[in-house]
Amino acid sequence: MTPVCPFAKARPDDASPRKPGENSNKLPAECPFSKARPDDASSRKSVENSSKPQAENDGNKAKNDSNDSATISPKCPFGYDSQTFKIGPLSCVICQALLFETSKCVPCSHVYCKACVSRFKDCPLCGADIEKIEADTNLQSVVDRFIEGHARIKRSHVTSDKEEGEAGENKKVIYEDVSMERGSFLVQQAMRAFRAQNIESAKSRLSICAEDIRGQIERMGNTSDLCSQLGAVLGMLGDCCRAMGDSASAVSYFEESVEFLMKLPMDDLEITHTLSVSLNKIGDLKYYDGDLQAARSYYVRSLNVRRDAIKHHSNVPSQILDVAVSLAKVADVDRSIGSEDVAVDGFQEAIKLLESLTLKPEEAGLEQRRLSVLEFVNSQLAEKQTESTL
Numbered sequence: 001m002t003p004v005c006p007f008a009k010a011r012p013d014d015a016s017p018r019k020p021g022e023n024s025n026k027l028p029a030e031c032p033f034s035k036a037r038p039d040d041a042s043s044r045k046s047v048e049n050s051s052k053p054q055a056e057n058d059g060n061k062a063k064n065d066s067n068d069s070a071t072i073s074p075k076c077p078f079g080y081d082s083q084t085f086k087i088g089p090l091s092c093v094i095c096q097a098l099l100f101e102t103s104k105c106v107p108c109s110h111v112y113c114k115a116c117v118s119r120f121k122d123c124p125l126c127g128a129d130i131e132k133i134e135a136d137t138n139l140q141s142v143v144d145r146f147i148e149g150h151a152r153i154k155r156s157h158v159t160s161d162k163e164e165g166e167a168g169e170n171k172k173v174i175y176e177d178v179s180m181e182r183g184s185f186l187v188q189q190a191m192r193a194f195r196a197q198n199i200e201s202a203k204s205r206l207s208i209c210a211e212d213i214r215g216q217i218e219r220m221g222n223t224s225d226l227c228s229q230l231g232a233v234l235g236m237l238g239d240c241c242r243a244m245g246d247s248a249s250a251v252s253y254f255e256e257s258v259e260f261l262m263k264l265p266m267d268d269l270e271i272t273h274t275l276s277v278s279l280n281k282i283g284d285l286k287y288y289d290g291d292l293q294a295a296r297s298y299y300v301r302s303l304n305v306r307r308d309a310i311k312h313h314s315n316v317p318s319q320i321l322d323v324a325v326s327l328a329k330v331a332d333v334d335r336s337i338g339s340e341d342v343a344v345d346g347f348q349e350a351i352k353l354l355e356s357l358t359l360k361p362e363e364a365g366l367e368q369r370r371l372s373v374l375e376f377v378n379s380q381l382a383e384k385q386t387e388s389t390l
């Protein structure tokens with residue numbers, strides 16, 4: 001999933017499920033939800049080894065940094081909110097997210113999401129043999145109402161404007177839409193479900209989230225916050241579809257994600273990163289689909305976004321690495337379509353970039369990544385030259 005929670009601006013834990021059929025000689029597909037730069041052309045080993053768990057909400061600096069004292073934080077009547085969500089009676093202990101397609105085990109009556117418990121023969125809570133599972137529509141409707149309820153929590157905003165509210169009791173109370181809080185809550189739930197491979201659940205939460213943001217865009221127009229949030233959520237929906245093997249829907253979500261991200265100023269590195277990753281993901285899907293020309297054109301678009309990003313931020317090593325990765329992706333597809341010379345040029349340009357990049361000792365993670373990308377590109381070049389001498 002585009003590695004950034006669009007609300008919390010935090011990178012979610014790495015949870016990339018690998019597709020079994022992935023060819024190890026190919027560039028790895030970008031991993032959903034990965035906090036490691038996902039379109040890493042380096043070997044997937046290094047991506048996995050280097051991924052350290054990271055707090056989901058590093059900086060709870062969602063929005064409203066203004067900390068207006070007159071603003072009362074919304075409180076969920078159930079004690080669930082986006083920052084302190086606890087596993088409760090409405091959650092599944094397997095995926096640690098709100099129940100989705102709630103199913104009750106027979107005979108022990110423990111409840112889980114359908115997709116989660118279907119992988120077990122014995123109840124994970126009590127160990128009883130599961131004879132069958134039955135839909136628990138009552139409990140599910142409580143969960144659904146709970147999610148709906150989160151949309152209606154209003155934040156009361158008392159104006160401090162003296163002129164308007166001289167008498168204390170006349171203070172104006174404005175109810176603000178807090179669907180942003182619901183947004184980060186839903187994204188958190190979706191990420192948990194996705195990590196636990198309950199993709200349907202993740203997709204369902206994200207769809208609600210996307211609808212919320214679309215509704216806000218209708219009311220407030222294409223503000224950059226809303227466009228970047230929607231762009232990111234649509235990217236996550238694309239990841240869900242891809243994980244479900246529905247590449248046509250994945251492509252259309254990624255396309256739409258690109259469309260919203262393109263509305264934004266290109267001087268924000270998070271945005272250019274998300275945009276270039278979405279473009280690469282479409283490229284990957286086209287690549288695996290055998291449409292190499294289309295793959296190439298998306299990889300090139302991604303490369304161009306990254307080249308432009310370097311123009312704005314010339315000394316950000318991760319950006320330079322991103323450009324090298326993009327060069328390798330384009331070169332790889334060039335080689336596949338028989339443009340040998342162009343491919344060699346691309347690989348060589350990537351090597352030049354990587355070799356000229358010197359990192360500080362504290363950037364050990366990036367250095368590891370630089371070396372693995374370099375190793376990958378060198379091996380591609382060597383492979384190419386071996387072929388041509390045959």
Ligand SMILES: [Zn+2]
Nearest residue numbers: 092095113116
């Ligand atoms: Zn579950």
Ligand SMILES: [Zn+2]
Nearest residue numbers: 108110123126
């Ligand atoms: Zn049980």
